[in-house]
Amino acid sequence: MASVDQFQPPAGSTTDAIRVALVGNPNTGKSTLFNALAGMRVRTGNYPGVTITKKVGRMTLGDCPVDLIDLPGTYSLAPRSPDEMVAVEVLSGDLQSEPPVDVIVCVLNATLLQRSLFLVSQVLELGRPTLVVLNMSDTAQSRGLRIDAQRLERNLGCPVVSTSASKRGGIDELRQRLADLVMSVGQSDAGSDSASQRRDDWALPESFYQICDQFRSHLIQSACVPVQSGKSTDDLPANTAELPDDYLLQRALLDRGGAAEKRLVRKLGAAILPVLNETRDQLRSDFDDVVDMECSSRYTWAGRKLDGVLSQGSGSGGLTDTLDGILTHRVLGLAIFAGLMLLVFQSIYSLAGYPMDWIDAATGWASDLVTDAMQPSILRSLITDGVIAGVGGVVIFVPQIALLFFFLAVLEDCGYMARAAFLVDRIMRLFGLSGKSFLPLMSSFACAVPGVMATRVIENRRDRFATMMIAPLMSCSARLPVYLLLIGAFIPSITILGFLGLPALVLMSMYAVGVLVAIPVSLILKHTMLRGEAAPFVLELPEYQWPDPTVVFAKVWEASREFLVRAGTLILAASILIWFAAYWPGDHTRQYELQAELAQIDQQLDASESSPAEPLLQRRDEVSEELKVISSDLLESSLLGRVGHAIEPAVRPLGWDWKIGVGALASFPAREVIISTLGTIYSLGGDVDEEDEGLIGAIRAATWPDGSPVYTIPTVLSVMVFFALCAQCVSTLLVIRRETNSWRWPVFSFTYMTVVAYIGAMLTYQVGSLWTAG
Template identity: 40%
Template sequence: MSSCHAPGSEPGPATSPDAQVPLIALAGNPNTGKTTIFNRLCGGIGRVGNYPGVTVELLTGRVELTHHKTGSPLECEVVDIPGTYSLVARSAEEQVSIDFLLGLRGQRQPDLVIVCVDATNLLRNLYLVLQMRELGINVVVALTMMDEAQDTLANPEALVDLLKCPVVPMVARSGEGFDELRAAIALGLAEPHHEERWRWEPSDELSREIQRVRTRLPEGWPDEDALALWALMSVGQGDNLDHIPDSLREAVAASRMSGEAVDDEAIRSRYQWLDRTAQPLLSGYAKRPWTKRVDGVLIHPVWGFISFLGIMFLVFQSLFAWADPAISLVETLFGVIGNFASSVLPASILTDLVVEGIIGGVGSVVVFLPQILLLFFLIGLMEDSGYLARVAFLMDRLMKLMGLHGRAFVPMLSGFACAVPAIMATRTMERRRDRILTMMVVPLMTCSARLPVYTLVIGALFPAKTIMGFFPVQGGLMISLYFFSIFISLAAAWVLSKTVIRGKTVPLLLELPPYRMPHISDVLRMMWGRAKYFLTEAGTVILACTIVMWALLAFPKQPELELAFQEQIAVSTSTEEIAGLERELAGQLLRESYAGKLGQVMEPAIAPLGFDWKVGIGLIGAFAAREVFVATMGVVYNVGGEVDEESITLREHIRAEKRDDGTPLYTPLMGLSLMVFFALACQCMSTLAVVKRETDGYRWPAFLFAYMTTLAWVSSFFVYQGGKLLGFE
């Protein structure tokens, strides 16, 4: 037990090991330009890290200041905490703010907190400042959006007297006020003002409860009235808070005041103070003719949906089609690197590992980048401009029916291209429950990796004919598979939201921020941060899985068999014969590999679905990525691994494949069963790797794999056995 950290109090990635460097937190309401301030202040991209235990992101960066007294350079660490309207928390995610700001989990407490205050939304933003001042937090207010508020807030300096803390008017986008902000931070670090300043007098009744609860605050928490009030407002029935000791819970439960009465008194008193003191500084509210006009179209009953469909089509099209050249480029590039490596390195197992395991594995990670970059660029634009909030506004009614968040629409749509970026996109939802529910159903959407499999099976087993003279069988099947996946994923969301991922239905409470021009450099930074996060976090898991998959398919080596084939090849005369022998060797090696043996072991399990062990090998290969199924079947059937789904030879081999009793293996019914299996099974290690990362554990990826595979098996069973009973082939 030489570990220097107690379990559970592991410092977050945000905590600097260097205690000399001042720690600054950046807080504020959502949509206040907080990210822009962070980017401008820290220049360059910060490190994205998760707060331990919850998937809440903390962005860490560094800022160079000038020491207030000595004039020497002063480096500080800045942590961007998630946007919030209040410090009162109901969930573990919301709790991160107070935990971090006060250092409640044994990590360092920030020396200073910059609170971004939207000057066009002054009172609601100052509410958060009041909470922090009550807690004695050393605050510097960054008063943003001053360009939009210059007509309504003529005298921002008056706020300094009111709040008794530095207030820096600024325009985050143009960079106005940053020198003043830096100076104010340096001064605030040198001369902190921690004194608690309550702007209201609690009633005797509330004071009594606060004093009583205060004595029961856990050890290590600051002994403050404001923290006792926080507990009275946060702790309660049905909260999902972490690390609240039973003694504190009991103390809060013993309160003679009802929770509602405490909330009423605290919130109304703060707003009464704000209405009395800060409201008179405002000459009105910012007029937003633009937002009104744009909303007149974008949330219009008719035009709203038309523009919504147009924008979503653009997102879909970019992921589906525009990313394709980049994806091909990545694949070609890694193919070239692999060929080069195998040509210069001596033929050995190590070379195979380098070429197929490592280079191929890195390639299989990088191949996701084009779609991730594109999706997050578009999401960044939608979020920054204010449109993403309107997506939730438009879709809430529909998504709510399935227990999903309105914002789940974009991830689900992205799932048609690829589940990996789609699962990463669930981060646009605040609540863990909403994110997990969406992650659990996104992999059911027909992603583009399923298409080669469908194309192969449909092309090989179903006639290119029309039914009733006009309905094409092949195209119709393809479209049916799409609708099938939409139906199943929505049904799965409904069932899961009623059973496993119940949670309370979210009281949708959504700010519709004014439309603003997206800040491209912020969008690009966010996009790159996500990509970097994917490469370093999920990428390593995917790489490891690729190497395991490679070993399964490539081992055990059979030197005698290879030697025998080499001898035959040596005496062959035609290149055709040589190629045939090489394909035969590859096929035999694969059939006798660990994956081949695994296929034979699992044959009894998949036989009721109409599959034999060779199909089993294909299913195992497909776990690396679904489209690998096609190439794996090519090798299994001695056709070679270079085939694609349009390959005539592979189709012919599939049609010719016989069972032991001489009947064809691949019948239309078996093909249907196979496609249903592919539609529903979670055959994608990259998806599981990303879910593991995003949920920070093995529980949800294990559940995802188990429920989708069970669903796939049962559905294929009913299709195949039911079809046979009905006399289909």
């Protein structure tokens, strides 16, 4: 094990700051502690090649600049998830493009010290200067636990500080102890008592470390280790210098097929595998089960370190035990959970409506401003219909995202989120998922964009990706205008069983179809593309506490900013491409002339002090009608319209004509765009909604060349089923790209959903036609 006496600040580092990493189990208050230390000087990004968010806060201790890194929560340095993998690679200095960590701050839950010390035993073996934080010390005290932090510091051989991050207790002492440790980095005697341990004080049996030494020797003797240029193969120090550190060798022996083994193979090549397997066989003969050996040894070590540290005084479980008796009750708990979820989503729906209306009004105001300032032209169309409409289509999601992540942050920070996952886990097993998938899926009924982003709460990668793949199947609010238009126009207002309205039944069925399809899709994914051993649903129920406003605000701000900066730019680009496809290559000269004349007439009407002249009003109506017809013709002759005509043979089995096909294509940026597209196609203009009587009348009157109606009940149901199942939302697909860090998953999502939607719509139309014909 590396001694801190040889530790030096990283050479060739990309930053002049000391790098301090915060590591700890989930639900230890690590993020709250991070915010208390770093304040608002935080920058976020992604670790190279993965979707795990990196949070780095800049702070100053004395005259020394410090980069404080908030690592993902982990129970062990034997990673089982992408988040834990990132934490291990950062701590071990094995992550590409990331300088080594200089100091480690290990945050523990003071109420669960023996379990938390399991991670401490592994961290100390990294050989880095380490500081241990006993967070939630106030909760431990309320439970009657008395902790002798000074004795624990002597036992561990590293600084120990007690804090209560949510109440900012102990932060000043933590800063001072951390400053002392940071200032000592690079000195010859730095941290001699904080990171280095005597071999007889290591957590695992001495015979294990002896076998590790033999493993190192075997690697050198078998020429598995590359030799430095100009050195002899018998030059042991040169060979040793090329070896990974002892910690990586130890973890590779302990974790068969795990991340450490893969990293070791990457470093030294596959030639090490025979030596590795031979050494493992020796370990198995000595210890039978090395996993059990490590667990029991580390917990035994933790028990020794806690000797004389803990004592039990008077206290009780307090509020947490009382609330859990109610909130996790099999019946009452579910009822409270259902009511709370209803309140959350109703709040998102209601409260987000106001800022969304303001954003919509601001978009309209900006578009009108440009329209008044510029003559009709391709540039004006690009700015108003492409850029401004695209920006509005991005920004309008922010209120929903901000509110959703506000509620998520509050529920998580107060401790209720874990209880919610526990309550619905049995239901989610029908999907092959865990209870943590429930909230993202429920969020997707409002909007799939924040729903996909909310999958970040799911640690297991397979469950997270499976949830992302089925989240768009939940009928979001953007589908509702399509449902309302078609149901209002064609579904008769009759009752079934004397009380159930047929329109309401059809609307409920559209919401149910996505859920019913999601179940087999998720199960198929978990047995094919995302197959693997079922992840154990291990859930820790943290202490209830008041949410930290700083943490809540930081999560809301981070989610909103990340959506605008990363996903928003892609959505804007896609919106402009769709505008271009609907605009080019028609001749818009006459359209521009009519738009200019219509604007001039409107100015004359506004300037008229008396009643407007009848000829002026008549001319305005004539220009408006001609403009609608020309706009419809231009859309039909555009690239988008030509594609619509080209795909008409493919959509005829669904009961669609080319106009419905163009509406489906144009709604790719957002599903509700089909309403305005149909308005343009039927020469009504794009400024229509689902309640527009003219649009309802036009689609009712639409006929095939033989005079038969286009929109029959089977056709209407076919269109609604297609929109219920198809991935008609570029925003969702681009957010999936952002969350998975790959184009593979959004392409797969779009492909499978389009195929399922097509088959579902075709079956609906064909079976419905046979039913009505019979």
